[in-house]
Amino acid sequence: MKNKQSIFKAFMQVVKVLYRLLIMLIKIIPMIFNALHKWLVKRLRFSITFKITTVYATIFTIILLLFNIGICAAVAAYLGVNAAETMGKDYQIIASYFRERAAIPTTNIDELAKIKNIDITIFAESKEALYTTKKDEASLVFYDKNSGGHVIKPYKDYLLVINKNPAYYNPNIFYNNVTDDRFFLVLNESMNWRSDNIYVQITDNLSRETHILSILVTALFSITVAVIIVVVMIGSNTSKKMLQPVDKMTKTVKNITINALDTRLDVSGAHDELKELAETFNSMLDRIQRSYEQQNQFVSDASHELRTPIAVIQGYANLLDRWGKNDQSVLEESVGSIKTEAENMKELIEKLLFLARGDKGVQKIDMEKFPLNELIDEIIKETKLIDAGHDITTKHCERISIYADRKLIKEALRVFVDNSIKYTPQGGKIIINCYSLKSEAVLTIQDTGVGIPKEDLPYIFNRFYRADKSRTKQTGGTGLGLAIARWIILKHKGTIEVESTVNEGTRIIIFLPL
DSSP states (O other), rough: OOOOEEEOHHHHHHHHHHHHHHHHHHHHHHHHHHHHHHHHHHOOOOHHHHHHHHHHHHHHHHHHHHHHHHHHHHHHHHHHHHHHHEEEEHHHEEEEEEHHHHSOHHHHHHHHHHHHHHHEEOOTSOOOEEEEOOGGGGGGOOOOOSSSSEEEEETTTEEEESSSOOOOTTTTTTTTTTTTTEEEEEEEEEEEEETTTEEEEEEOOHHHHHHHHHHHHHHHHHHHHHHHHHHHHHHHHHHHHHHHHHHHHOOOOTTOOOOGOOOOOOOOOOOOOHHHHHHHHHHHHHHHHHHHHHHHHHHHHHHHHHHHHHHHHHHHHIIIIIIIOOOOOHHHHHHHHHHHHHHHHHHHHHHHHHHHHHHHHHHOOEEEEHHHHHHHHHHHHHHHOOHHHHHOSOOBBOEEEEEEEEHHHHHHHHHHHHHHHEEEEETEEEEEEEEEETTEEEEEEEEEEOOGGGGGGGGTSSSSSSTTOOOOTTTTSSSSHHHHHHHHHHHHEEEEEEETTTTTTEEEEEEEEE
16 A cells, blocks of 8 residues: 555656646747747848849749740640641541441551551440450440540540549650550541441540650750759849949948048949948938037037136135135135136036937927017017117017917027127117018018128037137127027027128028918
């Protein structure tokens, strides 16, 4: 009893182990197949050359196969019609034998059957065999449309018989009387002989035709295989040559780094889509290089702008630390300068954050409908309060309402007005007008300032760019105002035009959709 229990426990442990192994295999097998699939996909990398060659080889193969099938069908039809006509002539010969003799001309029939490699059977009107050249008389069948086997009427009175016997005719044997041929052609004609109706049945096992077709199929198959191999080889080499520019492009792109952004793809000698692709890629590299250079310039300029106020703050802090604690005049000067530079830093950082939010597309825009002429009046009034040295007026300002962010539009206009104030001498004029033109609202800000040189006009909206190349705070500012103003106008689907003449003044024209 104890032995049985121990055996049962051991058996259950083995079952548990096998069950765990089965569960593990069920979990592991999909992982193995997945890893194998990834490995195969990685190893069997189907290149463009392989795909092009495969597609064209497949198309060419299908065309050749259809062509070969057409040739074989035409030859088979020709051989069948020719065999039928030959059997018709054989029937005329046999009929002439019967007209000349009172008995069945067995000798002539045997000779004709041997020469033509056919079987000839004479049936009485009752369909009883009177004579046959077949060796196996037991296989005699009177063939008509209602006879056994698969009978097809392909041509006039001729019957194509597809025997149910699965034995195939051996094409290597030319002349034999095999009774179980797979295909054979039958002509069964009645004639009057000795005042009775008899039937002359001629059976052709189509050995010659089958042999010719087999040779034709073999030849066409061999030629097709050879042609496909040649096409694949030529197509592969041609595809590789055609795609050599792609390999060069790949190698060139792999060598492009941050330190070699000036590398470009060679497009000389190409006059196809690859040239267009290379030119597009070169254009993209140009944009990337410009962006990278602008970014570097942006970081450099931002660092420069921040370095000055930080240095000033640090200098005054050191001054206070040394002896400014007990000197009231030094203390006041230091605190005032620190506050001024901190305010400059705050203004710069706020502008940088504004542009950063704009670049990321997260700058909030609150659209509303408001009168543009009222906003201009408000800006003129506020500007006069802080600047009494310039004549700021409006000559023609229509009542126009636009749908936009009022705060941002005001900020953009303030930038242009402040720039006009900075670069217009005391007593100069600044004129702000607005009017509607078709489906747009047009704002103009014109001053009588120093103007902008023609060579600087394309770059005035770049970040940190200043036409006077000056870093003084009195006139230079941070160089971000115009970039912010341009972003605001473009974000409202507007455009800006700048007209300027040195020592005569500048005219800013802003177009905003109504």
